[in-house]
Amino acid sequence: MGVAKPPDTIRTSGLGSCVGVVLYDETKKVAGLVHIMLPDSSLSRSETPNIAKFADTGIKGLEEMLLKEGAQKCRLKAKIAGGAQMFQFSSSKEIMRIGQRNVEAVKRVLKELGIPIIAEDTGGSSGRTIEFNPATGKLMIRTVNQGVNEI
């Protein structure tokens, strides 16, 4: 979880079933990125959970960070990418569908917080490297087979 202001960009590499959530304020030109691994903090069995890993606590934590950096809550927008299923299994184990569950959870939390999703590139079966530029509001997404794409 981190924030960036121009001229810096913010990126995360090798997203599989995890979801990269970018929140940004276009006017203030500040953006934050959090790397979600699991849908909900209630899944944690740790006494001192790292809030950044879970969709509910991670997105709320990132929102707070951005507000401290001067972002306005009503101007916050989101772009999301990731949530792939890297391996195809017939297994009914929930863990195999974790990408899809992460995406669903991220969308639910953003809706609760009233943050609109401007663009998304989710699902599929490819890993992604993503980089957000707070100056332009563009999210660059690179995959092994489809090259570079901007949303």
Place this chain on the structure above:
Amino acid sequence: MIHPKIDPMHLDILKEIGNIGAAHAATSLSLLLDKRIEMHVPKAEMITFNETMNLLGVPDEVVVGIYLRLEGDLEGNMFYVLPIEQANRFIRRLLKNKRFDLRTDVSELGLSAMQEIGNILSGAYLSALSDFLQLKVCSTVPGLAIDMFGAIISLGLIEISRVSDYVIVIHTSISEEGKEDSGMTGRFLLLPSPESFNVIFKALGVR
């Protein structure tokens, strides 16, 4: 801290598990390809998720990855990852097709040959593990992906992330004889679930 009792002695024991598993896998690969296969010194370490993603240098390094979930007495995740060029060499030898390339050839045959190599190697690794520990270790049918290392390995971190931000990785690499410096190394990465460490140590009579 979720693994309070892990000290250097425990890591040494886990390293031995990697040693035994990979030695059997290397023998199988050698028989399959009729080629000498070398095994390198195994490692067992407790590292952060970030360090795990960076085990090969960068998380978006493109690799061939075979993935299995372990079930039974021992739970966790196992990966066999190798550079695309190394996989190509194996498949070419197996299919007797000198021009085969996973990057351009999308035929089912190549992928299924790779899957089969993964199947045989991981089977050898796991049966050795199972014999050594006298535990029942089953696994899912291996899945195959050609993608970014980070995207592949992170699947092994998800369950662990419920309890910890650290993971114990038991890794061993094997390569064709004389090729260990050319970056042509395949790696076995075993990521037991946190609950499985006690099972392993108990099976070996270690406290």
